[in-house]
Amino acid sequence: MRARSLWTALVPLIAVAAFSQGAAAAGTVPEIVVADGVTQPVFGYADAVRERLFVESTFDSDSDGLRDIIAFDVMRPRATEQGLKVPVVMDASPYYSTLCRGNDSECKADVDGDGLLDRWPLFYDNYFVPRGYAVILLDMVGTNNSTGCPTTNANQDNLSAKQAINWLNGRATARNAAGEVVTADWHNGRTGMIGKSYDGSLAMATAVTGVEGLTTIVPISGPTEYYDYVRSNGVVTRGNSYVSYLANVVTNPDRRDYCAPVRDALGAADGDETGDYTAFWNERSYVKKVPNQRASVLLYHGVNDDNVRADHFSKYWYALAENNVPRKLWLSQEGHVDPFDSRRAVWVRTLHRWFDFWLHGVPNGIMDEPRVDLERAADVWETHADWPVPGSTGTEVFLQPTGRVGLVPAAANATAGFQDSPTQSQATMIGNPDAVQPNRLAFLSAPLTAPLHISGTPELKLRASADKTDTNFGVILVDYGTAERVNHRASGEGIVTLSTEDCWGLGSATDDPCYRQTQKRVATSDVEVVTKGIMDAQNRQSIRVAVPLTPGELANYSFPLLPEDYVFAPGHRIGVIVVGSYPQYSSQADQTRANISLQLRSSRIVLPVVGGTAAAHAAGI
Template identity: 45%
Template sequence: MSIRTRGTRMTYRSLTAAALAALMAMTLSPTDAQSAPARESRPVYSYPDAIRESVWVDTRIDGDGDGRTDRVAVDVVRPRETARQGRRIPVIMDASPYYACCGRGNESQRKTYDAQGNPVQFPLYYDNYFVPRGYAFVAVDLAGTSRSDGCVDVGGRSDVLSAKAVVDWLNGRARGYSSRTGGERVRADWSTGRTGMIGKSYDGTIANGVAATGVEGLETIVPIGAISSWYDYYFAKGAPLYNSGPDWLSNYVESPAARQRCGAVQQRLVDGAPRTGDRTPLWAERDYVPDVDKVKASVFAVHGMQDLNVRMNHFGQWWEALADAGVERKVWLSQVGHVDPFDFRRAEWVTTLHRWFDHYLLGYDNGIDDEPMADVERAPDQWSTDRVWPPRETRTATVRPDRGEAPGVGTLALKPARPGASETFTDDRTLDETDWAAAVDRSTPAKAGFTTRPLSRDLRLSGSSRVKVTVTPTTSTAHLSAVLVDLGPDTIRDYASSGEGITTLPERTCWGASTSGDSACYKETAAHTKAVDYTIFSRGWADLGNHASDATGRPLTPGKPVTITLDLHASDHVVPAGHRLALIVAGTDRDLIDPPASTPTLTVDLAKSAADLPVVGGVRAFQQATKGAPAQLAPRESGLLDGVAEPRPIRPIPGGTP
């Protein structure tokens, strides 16, 4: 039960935190119970002596059609001391398809087992750090992966319900067994039922999906670089991405046995997800945003603002829906790509996550729910905080493109262009957003760029932008891209590098207790930075054939103008004084969207086009920043703009680099 008020985080669980903390003090060791009220769990339990066991939980669905309900493998590690004393403990859970095929974390760790099949290594540090502090850690193989029955359906019913069944089992509502077939009944009588799900990418996506079922006992989720709608992973308003569909990903993560039995599920993924970009019923099943009103868990979201795998639109639409539903929430937004916070802000992350779980799973009144909602990385390893996100002062400022002195090199201001003003460009599938940004001040045939004057003061954009354009195509198919660019020198994390903004170092630090088969020590990382002359900080794409409907595309009529709105990815970026803000409109963004069948030339009606920007301070802030004496920047020796390397082609693997 929650007392839900938009913009606040006062809940029933917050009001009863002190009572729960007192109760948990009785279930922990005498050492912990000496301090009242408890504010932090302590590492008082033996990790080497912990109970390690495997359970197969009945999902109550028959995804592989073999006539019996599927069971998913659940590996558990928990303190032996609490078991001996009959004390119940909360659970941290990571449900993943990657434990066998690909590994987890920066070092691609997999689960390992002894000769009897008992779990030995649990990937990542969650078990090493939290089990000694009185938590159980549960690692779930999603249906169709590793040692589980069933089939992978890429974010659909089987994926989500196989993880939900484990939450039900932890709360006494589902059945667990000692083997995949047959076996003795196993009960989670050691669990309080209070569960927190965590995970990066596919794992965090499943946490979103399970939370959207409203399952009782799921107290909090920590989705890291997670998907909120699978349609938006494979398409951008009809424009296809990755040159593949969910069947490729399903085949990639499934166990060899599942590949033999899941042909029918694979075919349903092919048939239900045509590369036309239409929103079929398959995609509706895999969209968690409409069910956000069912979410009872608090949410601590983490996302890289330069994540070109699971892009920021997933975070943006999920976050906005959570806010509308009054869900308790917190966020970290970094400058990296698809990277876990353990690998870009390790010490602060472990401390914050510890306090988060202590509050929401143990009930400790440690104040984390009263602290600023958002941490935002402003420069490599430099962070700021916001009481709420986006800041309360954020308002929409509608800015307009207009012609400049040279073709394709226009202006961006509040005043609309005169009727009849236009710019024309031809789609060039060999170019991408970095090529457009580097040539923003030069007339080139493949883009139209519009820039403000140099700013007289900082201008902060915080949230999601939208760009409405009226375009006349010369062909029956066309793709459209729009990007926002900060034109000016800076040092940023090199998100297009192989590490997506981090460099892995040989030195290791340890986070918890270890055994001979499961080390708590991980390689350190450092920011991988690059000096640039521009920064692309938001982007969006669309198939122009989807101008009349987000759900269905249609052929264009050459020579007939159409109007479409591109949803640009959420971001939080400060364009400093002296820099310029640019909006660039072009065709195919190479390696980020697939090219159309034709090579269209498009004419943009500037008088009927505009961008709605989430400006902190709104229109007044934009006016103030674009008037007055512009700040002066030291000239650079080169006349060409230098940004990060062109974006790397991303395979459709939401776990990122295994």
């Protein structure tokens, strides 16, 4: 019902007459032009209207007794002064004056000092303004021209863009630098948000408020559960006080001392000493708030992203499906890479059609196409009806005392043991899989006799004991077999940035639409870490409460690995590597060096195999 109502609201056909200055002068209201199913660049860029506006928020992040002011820069076609109504493409970000945006690290810049933006990061303004869109680049609270202090995905960050959308729809007041009230009488009522990483999280954070007027979002590699960004099942995976550290990074240097008390409060409340889930993290969760969401979603993520790991997209995607939110998904083989730098021409074409459909109401059929684009190998893409790929079924693969895996449980008395090592490297964990090593257990399949496709979220289930009151558990799913793969662990996270450029849209004397091109970085390797997972054994019952272990007592442990979509080739072997601490995954390795024993009959990995047990059996497991 939600999908039908959203689409119905966009179906009214739009007029597609060409606009000319002569027609405007004669009193005709200008209109967009649609040809070949997409809006055309019939409006100017150099003469576009540029504004810097300020809207009062509903919060006071720095506790100075005044509501924070959110600043944003607007660019819209000059034809909006003659009656053209346009939608908005908005990128809300904390980075416009610090780390800046895109592969070219572009910052906002007022070149001539007139208080208006002359250099606009990214290509959205160059490409979409000539096609009949307004573009807004919004400074998140406490950054660039906004007041207050950043709170790293707390409510103050999350509500920054909502107030601008309220202004666009007549529910809030914005002023220019002279204090004059400015209205958005040129707006058609629809806004789309887009952004990578932190910007992507702000798009999702705004969407789950249910704010009226936000029609669609395009989150790119953004955190959806901030707990999962710095934790994993009770284990701290990033350095202590990371939340306050990032708040400092995005704050303008001249305001960092001023915002120190806010950062100190973040550090005191983050619970680094336990790694448990608290109300601090509940505020920074978007997944559980998806039932509030009205906006459709075009979601992009790299499955090999070790910055914002893939469980961020999967948990959000599952929630979107449960709530019947209109959606599409792109999954690439790269790490933390923007699709503009991964599959540029196809991405721009797709984004253009997506915004045309959802924001201008152009009936271009994009929602009738396959829901999922998935990169199988470097620049080799395929489409699927959904994700996980239909037919994916949780398939139990049991750990055997022979160091093998199989579809039948081990004998009741079969056990295997190892000692946790807080310093063991990942290379040591996965190296020499046929050899017995004291700090890991390796379980291997025979060489596969047919391809084995997994699609979804694997899960490790162990029955184990430890001789200490605490330990960690880690697992790595490995493909042992030679192949050319996207080298996502090298510099560039799977891409090489070239010196050549291509251009996307129109420019001005101070802002060109040209960006450095890229190509995939590939390498031939004998082993690939497919996915991995980790947990604190004390959080076996809940990530909210830690319960010490009873030394020597068997207990059940279950935790997810990162989601994946991967095909193991014939002749390759599947490896399941079980460890305790996993230093390359977590910043807080357990120091107990516990001796761990597995009861193998109940210990298995549940793989989301396309075709289920029959496909696993056919592949020789």
